[in-house]
Amino acid sequence: MTAFVLVPGAFTGGWVWEEVAARLREAGAEAYPATLTGMGERRGEAGPGTGLETHVEDLLRLIDGMGTPRVVLVGHGYGLHPVLGTADRRPGRVARIISLDTALPGDGETALGSVPDPEVRARRTDGVLPAEDDGWIRPPRLGAWSRWGSTEGVPAEALERLDRLAAPQPAGTFTQPLRLSGAATAPPVTGVLCTANGSSVDLVRMLVESGPPQFRALADDRFRFLDLGTGHWPMLSAPGELAEVLLRAAAGEGHRITAPERDPEHEVPPHLLPFLLDVPEVPRERRGRVDLHLPDTDRPRPAIVFVHGGPVAADQRPTPRDTPFLLGYGRYAAGRGVVGVTLDHRLHGLADYPRAARDLAEAVALVRAAPRVDEDRIALWFFSTGGLLAADWLAAPPPWLRCVAANYPALAPLPGWRTVDSRFRPVAAVGTADGPPVVLTRAGREHPAFAATVEEFLTAAGRRGADVEVVDVPHGRHGFELVDPTDESRAAVERAMRSVLTHLRS
Known part of the structure; x- marks a missing residue:
């Protein structure tokens, strides 16, 4: 008999x-809905020290008191944090972890870092809530639950009950870091993905195949994934379907995501593959997080600032500017007579776009002040999910910004990226100001999630009369400069560079 802790x-x-729980019991399973300290009917039990570790202890007491030798732990939203902490301390008791429409947090991460509500994110400062929150984080205002995830399918009476029974949560449960020893890597994990909230098996597959390197861990055999066609609150919108999916997950069903095959003896991660053009080394000046690749002239020259995507793990080595990709672009620009600028911005998580935007603005200011740079001729060239950072520059373009370029970009937050600040939507900014021309390089074999944002951007640009040149790579994939080093790809990079240089020199 399967025992679920919910x-x-x-x-x-x-x-x-x-x-x-009733549906699971009807199917012959055991079900134990958990109410944690300070939450639900236990809202009066919280004290000054109530935090994430308190909730881990709650779950440990629960499973230690159960007669069932092994349990399935199901975590929804915040609940996945104490689930992982519990599995780390009792790995032998956990048959499986089920992550319900929630990304797996890692060691040292806080629940606050993944809060989707923009009002809460706006109050945080580097993972800390201000003192005026008086030790509590309050639930959404009446009717605003969609700030925490799609409410699609939830009946009106269930939303009314959610509003009525929701209670403030101790802030320490959001701000205390999750501590994992590594033991929780033993139990298998099933991700149940609510498609109406933007998650899907196809999106996970895309991230594994060509997303940031950390997503390749999801290709491990211990992970399985199942789609559920509803919003973020399936226990309210589709309880019967959710019970069925939980039973399937507990039985080990689900999609296995596999990473692209590579020669294990010569495996090179995609971000470390060689640049597709043969570019010679040039002098490089390092200034903090910014590198200037310098052309063979002492006269001030225009500059192209290359902006990588992410999220990138804070401890990734080499950092983006030292990868063959950005080194290649920086040197290529210098070889064409302009200053190639690369930088490491701190987009380490989806909530970090404001910080990455500040890093980019500081880098641009540093570049414009450099003696070898013509401060009135600057271009910004964005890649992949770095494309969201173009929104600020399209909404309020300075006169010295002569061109914005973007390769296979995300031009709106991808499905499920609820923690991305709403300000980072180039599709909403393009053409709203008299801005610079845009050179957009489009991969013909792009992932659907990215391609949809590009088409939305082009539609908005056409409607608003923005100047957009499209460079197509019909057979190119996301990151074609590395994964498809073909003549077609080389020609596209050269054409895009010619266009950017023309705008810089005009």
Whole structure:
């Protein structure tokens, strides 16, 4: 008999699982909806020291008191943090972890770092809440639950109950880091992805195949994924379907995502593959997080600032500016007579776009002040998810910004990227100001999630009369400069560079 421990998300208690638990019991399983300290009907039990570790202890007491030798831990939203902490301390008791429409946090991460509500994110400062929050994080205002995830499919009476029973949550549960020893890597994990909230098996596959390197871990055999066609609150919108999916997950069903095959003896991660053009080394000046690749002249020259995507792990080595990709672009620009600028911005998580935007603005200011740079002739060239950072420059373009370029960009937050600040939507900014021309390089074999944002951008640009040149790479994939070093790809890079240089010199 399968025993499920059902751990709720923020502001709720075990009551949110009532119907799902009943369906699981009807199917012959055991079901234990958990109410954690300070939440739900236990809202009066919280004290000054109530934090994430308190909730881990709650779950440890629960499973230690169960007669079932092994349990399936289900975590929804915030609830996945104490689930992982519990599995780390009792790995032998956990048959499987089920992550319900929630990304897996890592050691040292806080729940606050993944809060989707922009109002809460706006109050945080480097992972800390200001003193005026008086030790509590309050639930969304009446009718605003969509700030924490799609409410598609949730009946009106269930939303009314959610509003009525939701309670403030101790802030320490959001700000205390998750501490993992590594033991929790033993149990298998199933991700149940709510497609109406933007997640899907196809999106995970895309991230594994060509996303940031850390996503390749999801190709491990211990991971399985299942789609569920509803919003972020399936226990309220589709309790019967959710119960069925949980039973399937507990039985080991689900999609296995595999990474592209490579020669194990000569495996090179995609971001370390060689640049597709043969470019000679040039002098390089390093200034903090910024590198200037200098052309063979002492006269001030225009500059191209190359902006990488992410998220990039804070401890990734080499950092982006030292990878063959950005080194190649920086040297290529210098070889064409302009200053090639590369930088390491701190986009380490989806909530870090404001910080990455500040890093970029500081880098541009540093570049414009450099003696070898013509401060009135600057271009910005964005790649992949770095494309979201173009929004600020399209919304309020300075006169010295002569061109914006973007290769296979995300021009709106991807599905499920709820923690990305709404300001980072180039599709909403393009053409709203008298801005610089845009050179957009489009991969013909692009992932659908990225391609959809590009088409939305082009539609908006056409409607608003923005100047956009499209450079197509019909057979190119995302990151074609590395994964498709063909003559077609080389020609596209050369054409895009010619266009950017023309705008810089005009």
